[in-house]
Structure formats: C-alpha cells, structure tokens
Amino acid sequence: MDKDWKEKVQEYCEKYNIPLVYLAETMYEPKVVPMIRGKAFEFTIFMLLQKVLNQDEWEVTKPSMNAQTGFHDIDVRVTHKKTKKDILIECKLAKKGGYQKFADGHSEIRVKCMRSRTLGIAKVKELAPKWGVSKKMLTIHNDQYLPGDFDIVVSSIGNAFYRTHKTTGIFEWNPTxxxxxxxxxxxPSNKNNLKDFSFRNIYIARTESLAVTHDSGVVCTRRNCQNKTNCGFVPNYPIIYFDAKTNKPTNGWVPIEESLNIFKGFVGK
Structure with a gap:
C-alpha cells in the first residue's frame, strides 16, 4: 500500500536531515517559496489534464528527470495512444506582479518563461549547430527557449497578483x-474566493504561437537581436492578452478546460 503524505514528509525530512518541527519555516523562506510553487504547479497540471483529456485516448504522465544544461526536462508529457505521439508541456506561473491594464481597456498578464540555466560560451558553441541557429544569435538569446524545446506552455494567472511583503519578505496574495x-x-459570481479562482484560471498555448515569428506577430525585445520580428525565440515573458470587451485571451491562449483542439492539432485531428 502506498504511504500517506505524512509518512512521506517525515521520511523526506529524515533523509535530508531537515528538522521536521521547522519544516514550515523552511518552506516559507523567500527563496524557497517560488521553487516549491513552480514544481507543485507541474503536479497541478498533471492532475488537471488527467481530468480534461479522455483517458481512453490520451495518457498523461509526469516524468522524473534531472535537467542538465542544454537538455530540457519535461514537466508533463501527454501521449496520444493511437498514434503514440508525445506532446511535451512546459508549466510556467505568471510573473509576480505581472498584471497590467491599458488605457484602451485591455489587460495583459506576463508569463515567466525562461531557462533556469543560462547557456555559457561552451554550450552555445556545442548547441548552436544542433539547433540550427548561429552562435551569435544563441549568445544573444542564451536564456530563452526555442519552440523545439516543448510543444505547449501552460500558465496560471494567479501569480500575477502576488507581491513580496516589504517588511517580512514573504510572498503574499495582494491584488490591487x-x-x-x-x-x-x-x-463575477465568486467574489469571496478570488485567490483560489485566479490560481485555477489556467491557460494553454502552443509554443510556436508565443515565439517571435512573422506569423505570431510577437516582437523580440532583446537590444542586440538583429531579427526582432522573426528570430524564432520565445520571449522571457510571453503575454496573455485579454480583450477589453470579452475579457478573453485573443493571442493563442485558451482555457485549459477548452484545450482539446490544441492537443488534437498535434495528431492531425
């Protein structure tokens, strides 16, 4: 029989010499919270996609990997059972304080989407020819993803409404x-639980629609980029653009509950 979560937590603390009585204090450390929330979000998406996608047609897995520089780990994998097609998913929370409303009424939320390890000179030299880009271009974009790294990006908007408390340094829900x-x-029907609602407000987009290309219309903001309309890299902060009238995204993002057609698009359906 599987161990319950309490046993797992106790074993973890014993294995890594963490005083159990101070586990919560350890997890509240400002440097620790973002890492835990980011990793936990992957499991949230893993569980949610198991409900959204028909398990007779799709298999959702959470690979256990140790990412190395230049070799991207897989947050969640969705496999179409009939065709054996794997669809790789990257789970990214919105940028802290990443909401902005504009004068014309539309709103934008920025999603934090960048490599955890910047590519050094040696890795740039090794990977540039494999990825089909010049060393100069990869050096300029050495912390950015390419569409070939994964197929889909999933994000919760909730993180955009968190801020760091100036006195305690604790990461807190604090929307303006x-x-x-x-x-x-x-x-509009759930005024009393906006925090949980915002976290459950999850959107999904094809990576290619977020990259800087002529088709996407996304513009590169890197100062030294020589091809700002078609360099092919994914910006560090892709934008979810919410229409002023409908309050729905208009630039390729869809609610995860309505994402079946995105997955079907990878298998020719």
Missing amino acids: KSEQEFLLKLN
Whole structure:
C-alpha cells in the first residue's frame, strides 16, 4: 500500500536531515517559496489534464528527470495512444506582479518563461549547430527557449497578483483594486474566493504561437537581436492578452478546460 503524505514528509525530512518541527519555516523562506510553487504547479497540471483529456485516448504522465544544461526536462508529457505521439508541456506561473491594464481597456498578464540555466560560451558553441541557429544569435538569446524545446506552455494567472511583503519578505496574495476588478469580470459570481479562482484560471498555448515569428506577430525585445520580428525565440515573458470587451485571451491562449483542439492539432485531428 502506498504511504500517506505524512509518512512521506517525515521520511523526506529524515533523509535530508531537515528538522521536521521547522519544516514550515523552511518552506516559507523567500527563496524557497517560488521553487516549491513552480514544481507543485507541474503536479497541478498533471492532475488537471488527467481530468480534461479522455483517458481512453490520451495518457498523461509526469516524468522524473534531472535537467542538465542544454537538455530540457519535461514537466508533463501527454501521449496520444493511437498514434503514440508525445506532446511535451512546459508549466510556467505568471510573473509576480505581472498584471497590467491599458488605457484602451485591455489587460495583459506576463508569463515567466525562461531557462533556469543560462547557456555559457561552451554550450552555445556545442548547441548552436544542433539547433540550427548561429552562435551569435544563441549568445544573444542564451536564456530563452526555442519552440523545439516543448510543444505547449501552460500558465496560471494567479501569480500575477502576488507581491513580496516589504517588511517580512514573504510572498503574499495582494491584488490591487484594479486587479480585483479584472478578476471579478472573469468570475463575477465568486467574489469571496478570488485567490483560489485566479490560481485555477489556467491557460494553454502552443509554443510556436508565443515565439517571435512573422506569423505570431510577437516582437523580440532583446537590444542586440538583429531579427526582432522573426528570430524564432520565445520571449522571457510571453503575454496573455485579454480583450477589453470579452475579457478573453485573443493571442493563442485558451482555457485549459477548452484545450482539446490544441492537443488534437498535434495528431492531425
């Protein structure tokens, strides 16, 4: 029989010499919280996709990998059972404080999407020819992804409404009045639980629609990039653009509950 979570936590603390009585304090450390939340979000998506996708047609797995520089790990894998096609998913939370409302009424949320390890000179020299880009181009974009790294990006918008407390340094839910109004437009029936609602507000997009290409219309902001409309890299902060009237994304992002057609697009359906 599988161990319950309490046993697993106790064994973990004993294995790594962590005082169990101070586990919560350890997890509240400002440097620790973002790492835990980011990793936990992968399991959230793993569980959610098992509900969203028909398990007779799709298999959802959570590979256990130790990423090395230049070799991207897989957060979640979705396999189409009939064709054996694997679809690789990258799970990224919104940028802390990443919400912005514009004068024309539309809103944008930035998603934090960058390599955890910047490519050094040796790795750039090794990987540039494999990835089909010049060494100069890869050096300029050495912390950015390419569409070939994964097929889909999934993000929760909730993190955009967190801020670091100036005194305690603790990561806290603290939306402004304008941000609360935005969330209420998305969910007018649930005024008392906006925090959980915002976290469950999860969107999904094909990686190619986020990359800087002529088709996507995304523009590169790297100062030294020589091809700002078609360099092919994914910006560090892809934008979810919410229409002023409908309050729905208009630039390739769709709610994860409505994402079946995106997955079907990878298997020719």
